[in-house]
Amino acid sequence: MKHFLLITLLIAIKSLAFANTNNLIADTPAHGSVLLDTDGQPINAHGPGVMYHQGVYYLFGEIKNGKTWLVPGQNWEDYRVPAGGISCYSSTDLKHWKYRGIALKPVVNDPGNDLDTGRVIERPKVIYNEHTKKFVMWMHIDKNDYNYSRGGVAISDSPAGPYQYLGSIKPNDQMLRDMTLYKDDDGKAYLIYSSEDNNTMHVCLLNDDYLKPTTTYVRIFENQRRESPAVFKNKGKYYLITSGCSGWSPNAASYAVADNIMGPWIEQGNPCKGPYAEMTFFSQGAFVLPVISKPGKFIFMGDVWNKTDLEKSAYLWLPLSISNGEIEIKER
Numbered sequence: 001m002k003h004f005l006l007i008t009l010l011i012a013i014k015s016l017a018f019a020n021t022n023n024l025i026a027d028t029p030a031h032g033s034v035l036l037d038t039d040g041q042p043i044n045a046h047g048p049g050v051m052y053h054q055g056v057y058y059l060f061g062e063i064k065n066g067k068t069w070l071v072p073g074q075n076w077e078d079y080r081v082p083a084g085g086i087s088c089y090s091s092t093d094l095k096h097w098k099y100r101g102i103a104l105k106p107v108v109n110d111p112g113n114d115l116d117t118g119r120v121i122e123r124p125k126v127i128y129n130e131h132t133k134k135f136v137m138w139m140h141i142d143k144n145d146y147n148y149s150r151g152g153v154a155i156s157d158s159p160a161g162p163y164q165y166l167g168s169i170k171p172n173d174q175m176l177r178d179m180t181l182y183k184d185d186d187g188k189a190y191l192i193y194s195s196e197d198n199n200t201m202h203v204c205l206l207n208d209d210y211l212k213p214t215t216t217y218v219r220i221f222e223n224q225r226r227e228s229p230a231v232f233k234n235k236g237k238y239y240l241i242t243s244g245c246s247g248w249s250p251n252a253a254s255y256a257v258a259d260n261i262m263g264p265w266i267e268q269g270n271p272c273k274g275p276y277a278e279m280t281f282f283s284q285g286a287f288v289l290p291v292i293s294k295p296g297k298f299i300f301m302g303d304v305w306n307k308t309d310l311e312k313s314a315y316l317w318l319p320l321s322i323s324n325g326e327i328e329i330k331e332r
């Protein structure tokens with residue numbers, strides 16, 4: 001009980017510090033922290049993506065709930081936790097995040113269903129389609145052995161959901177694992193994902209309603225084994241940050257720059273600087289969030305995975321600066 005009171009007190013102090021910060025980003029102590037929503041509850045939104053719509057930021061992420069277990073018979077550390085669906089939080093100042101509920105519900109006891117809690121539902125990203133007036137969510141759908149490797153798609157009439165699941169696909173019959181989604185200024189949207197057994201990444205143009213991949217795609221970072229893509233644009237140039245491929249364990253990030261999202265992408269090296277830069281400060285990137293009120297300002301959103309207790313995974317959100325076309329991410 002004493003412990004419980006102490007933890008509650010610490011959370012309360014942390015939440016006050018969070019509320020009072022003048023920064024746009026939470027006061028993240030070294031190497032990640034739990035972030036609290038406006039009810040004081042830990043934010044459960046891993047592998048996140050953020051959509052800005054009509055003055056509001058909507059944060060979507062994986063709900064990780066329950067006991068972590070190790071999938072037997074794999075030659076890698078295949079730690080899993082029940083897939084709890086996709087959560088949504090909203091904020092107007094990037095400091096206070098209000099819980100908006102489960103945007104995409106999982107299903108239980110239906111192993112054949114993509115959204116069964118026994119599946120992998122990861123890295124959700126949402127964009128808005130101006131023509132269909134639908135919010136479109138893409139995510140990585142898999143089975144525990146990661147051989148299903150598909151992109152799942154869901155739609156909603158309102159940003160926070162609920163989203164209706166439409167099904168999953170292998171774009172151009174290619175594997176899709178870690179992924180992100182990018183909507184460009186001209187309204188075209190792209191899926192960017194680890195493919196070919198994580199060896200090579202693909203950038204694939206979506207069709208006009210954003211619900212299907214087109215046959216237009218390119219292969220990038222051939223045989224480089226990159227994952228966790230996070231893409232953004234600044235002053236007409238595209239930037240793509242990726243991690244290496246070491247499961248839940250941290251590794252060095254790398255970024256590439258391009259004049260055209262379909263490439264060529266020119267590798268620039270590690271955007272992280274300072275102590276533990278080669279471990280991305282013990283995180284793995286998931287998204288780069290443009291701060292709408294401050295053009296040229298971005299937030300690098302990383303996950304600090306706790307692989308043996310995945311629901312305890314934390315977050316590391318850091319300012320990302322660009323100077324002379326070069327990215328710099330430092331842990332404060």
Ligand code: GAL
Nearest residue numbers: 078122178227228246247248
């Ligand atoms: C990572 C990936 C995570 C998760 C994990 C499973 O490489 O980035 O999203 O899929 O593997 O081990």
